[in-house]
Amino acid sequence: MLPRAARALPLEPGKVLTVYYSRTGNTRAVAEHIRELAGGDLAEIKAAHAYPEDYRATTDQAKRELEANLRPALASDVADIGPYGTVFVGFPNWWGTMPMAMFAFLERHDFSGKTIVPFCTHEGSALGRSIADIRALCPKSTIGQGLALRGGSGGYARGAAAGREIDAWVRGLNLASAG
Amino acid sequence: MRGRLALDLLMFGLMLAAFAYQLTGNRIHEIVGAAFVALAGSHNLLARRWYATLGHRRLRAATVLNLLLLAAALLLVASGLGNSHDLFPALRGDLFDRRTHALAAYWMLVLGAVHLGMHGPMLAHLCGGDRIAPTIRRAAMLALIGLGACAAIERDLILKLSGAYAFDYWDFSHATAGFFARYVVIAGGLASLVHLARTTLGSTKRGQP
Ligand SMILES: Cc1cc2nc3c(=O)[nH]c(=O)nc-3n(C[C@H](O)[C@H](O)[C@H](O)COP(=O)(O)O)c2cc1C
Numbered sequence: 001m002l003p004r005a006a007r008a009l010p011l012e013p014g015k016v017l018t019v020y021y022s023r024t025g026n027t028r029a030v031a032e033h034i035r036e037l038a039g040g041d042l043a044e045i046k047a048a049h050a051y052p053e054d055y056r057a058t059t060d061q062a063k064r065e066l067e068a069n070l071r072p073a074l075a076s077d078v079a080d081i082g083p084y085g086t087v088f089v090g091f092p093n094w095w096g097t098m099p100m101a102m103f104a105f106l107e108r109h110d111f112s113g114k115t116i117v118p119f120c121t122h123e124g125s126a127l128g129r130s131i132a133d134i135r136a137l138c139p140k141s142t143i144g145q146g147l148a149l150r151g152g153s154g155g156y157a158r159g160a161a162a163g164r165e166i167d168a169w170v171r172g173l174n175l176a177s178a179g
Numbered sequence: 180m181r182g183r184l185a186l187d188l189l190m191f192g193l194m195l196a197a198f199a200y201q202l203t204g205n206r207i208h209e210i211v212g213a214a215f216v217a218l219a220g221s222h223n224l225l226a227r228r229w230y231a232t233l234g235h236r237r238l239r240a241a242t243v244l245n246l247l248l249l250a251a252a253l254l255l256v257a258s259g260l261g262n263s264h265d266l267f268p269a270l271r272g273d274l275f276d277r278r279t280h281a282l283a284a285y286w287m288l289v290l291g292a293v294h295l296g297m298h299g300p301m302l303a304h305l306c307g308g309d310r311i312a313p314t315i316r317r318a319a320m321l322a323l324i325g326l327g328a329c330a331a332i333e334r335d336l337i338l339k340l341s342g343a344y345a346f347d348y349w350d351f352s353h354a355t356a357g358f359f360a361r362y363v364v365i366a367g368g369l370a371s372l373v374h375l376a377r378t379t380l381g382s383t384k385r386g387q388p
Contacts, residue, residue, distance in 0.1 A: 056271070060264065096201065096348060123278070124339070125348035150343060152278070 014085025014114070016040030016175070019078060021091045021102050023051065023058070026121040026151030029158045030166060031090045034119070037170045038088065046076035047101040062094045071104040081109040086117065086144075086175060089134070092151060093122035097130045106137040117144035117173060121151025144173055183225060184305050187295075190218045191366070194288065195359050202351050202358075209266045212259050219252060241297055248290040255283035278345040285339040292366040296373025320371035327368015330361040 016038050020031035028044070035042040049072055051058045065072070081087070089106070091098040098120075106116075118134055120127055126148035135143055147169045149157040156162050193215040200208045223230075229245070236242060258275035260267050295302065303309045308316065331337075338344060349358040 055276075056262070056264075093346075096346075122346070124281070124335075124344035124346035128348050129350060129352075150338075152345065156343075 015083050016086045016088070017043065017078065017081070017084040018088040018090065019043045019045060019105070020089075021045045021099050021105075023092060023099075024151075024153070026149075026155050026157045027090045027092050027119075030119060030121060030149060030162070031088070033163060033166050034088050034090070034170060037167065038086075038175060040084070040086075043078045044076055045074060045078075045101055045105045047099075047104075048073035048075040059095075062099065065100045066095050066097070069103075070100045071107065072101050074101060074104055074108075077105060078109070081111065081114075084114065086115045087111070088117045088119060090119045090121075091130070093120050093125045093128050093130065093148075096125050096128035097133050103133070103137065106134060111138040112140035115142045115144055118146040119148070120146070121149050121155065121157040123150065123152040123155070145169075180305060183222075184302070186218060186222060186225075190215060190222065191291075193218065194291070195362055197284070198288075198347065198362055199349075199355075199358060201347060201349065202355065206265045209259075209263055213266060216256055244290065244293055244297070248287070248294050251283050251286040251290055255280065255287055258283055276345070278342055281339065281345050281347075282342040285336065285344075288362065288366060289336075289340065289369060292369035293373050295366070296370035297377070299370065299374030299377070317375070320375055323364060323371045324368045324375075326364040327366075327371075330364050330368075334361055334365070336365065 017040055018031050018035045018038065020027050020043075022028040022031070022044070031042060051061060089102070091102045116134060116138060118127065118131060120130060122128070127146050131143060131146055147166065149155075149162050149165065151157040193211050196203065196211045197208060197215065203211065233242070254275075258280035260270040261272045261275040262277055262280050263271055300309075303316075311319075334347075335344070339347075351358070
């Protein structure tokens, strides 16, 4: 396996980017941890429109957006995906897949030849059908082994056990030899 | 008696349909839930003798299990009403979240299966199962227990019973039958386990079948 020192970087070719969407912070916590391990840059994707404070109203709205296959405008995006070779893409599972803002993000940039490594937090659905959706949006990318952690309020994703799971997963991806 | 069996079967069918929320969407899920409540109401009405004797009954395991089933059912209904969007939006509130509803539902599945297993001999008689050779019957039940255990692991049942889950996921683009089959063998396996345990323990203790 990898020598321990090889864990932090360098990732060839191109830099590493960890990009995430998060409404209540679970996915953000996981993304920050991944960034610490894999190095590179961290970026948050945000939709331009707001969601209600209320959880159920948010789920209703998200359901409508999914059914309409909406591509929301983004208030926060990555300026240029060009320099990155490996992109960790994180999101909460919403209705079995990614929030529509993540669909918009993946569609706006050219991921050809890059490696996308998906991760999500969820309350039972794990990665759902998100991998198939990512593959359809980025047909010319390599999709790495995804990671799903239980989130929600008081979720597992922010705990120490999840941290160890993230460590093992990132190490298992063998990123340093990806060049 | 056959009518009661049909009622129970229908309840089980509705329960399975309710688990497929992801497939049916919200409105159908709520209609299925309301129909289940109506059937469960009749089921309880038919069992009113059980309630009548409840006060002067020794507290046996069976009674406790039935009371737990009743508690899960009440929590299921209360949290269902509290989360309703389509049929009872006026009752929607913040007392019970989605996770509570899911928790109650998985306990209903498990306690319902135990309840079925308690009535094993009666059920076997009604379906003509008691005409099947005991060895074959036992082998079938053992097979169901094995399949049920595998399905329970695959569907993460323990975590679901601990209230960790608010959503279930199944890739319905593959095989819809596979989703239902797993919940059927979980319930069937558990009912068989209870039935086998009771007959085995019962026959060594009291010499009864
Ligand atoms: C609109 C919405 C829809 C959701 N749909 C699902 C779902 O289908 N399956 C699931 O397991 N969890 C679902 N969840 C729960 C979230 O995936 C979970 O709480 C996640 O950890 C939230 O991540 P965050 O804190 O980064 O926003 C949903 C949450 C929201 C707000």
